[in-house]
Amino acid sequence: MTDDLALDRQVCFALYSASRAATAAYRPLLDELGVTYPQYLVLLVLWERDGRGVREICDELGLDTGTLSPLLKRLEGLGLVERRRLISDERRVEIHLTDAGTALRERAADIPRKLAAATGMSEEELLALRQALLRVVAALHGSTS
Secondary structure, three states: OOOOOOHHHOHHHHHHHHHHHHHHHHHHHHHHHOOOHHHHHHHHHHHHOOOEEHHHHHHHHOOOHHHHHHHHHHHHHOOOEEEEEOOOOOOOEEEEEOHHHHHHHHHHOOHHHHHHHHHOOOHHHHHHHHHHHHHHHHHHHHHHO
16 A cells, blocks of 8 residues: 655655755855855846846745845845836836846856756756656646636
């Protein structure tokens, strides 16, 4: 008889453990850049397209403004981003990379390759894993709405 409540049978625990392990693997690489993992995620969004609104970054990362605002303040304090109020609507703020924030992208360029290598998985396996995880996220977001 299988115990459906055994920890090693829980998908949620496997996801949690994988997330913690991935974040731990990123830590030394991001320490070299002087940023945390959540700050790195914000930078990834801005490196993809600079000058995004706060709400847009929140939506992209699945964060609320209460979580994002302190991240942006710390990134601004590090000299990597700046906040600019829109002239057309002063209630809205856009986040822009500074020259230092843009330059940091080059130093971060090898991080995805290093993390992929650390998994010991092939490119095809990692792509399949990513697709499976995206399906899980989409299904779970759909079940909570």
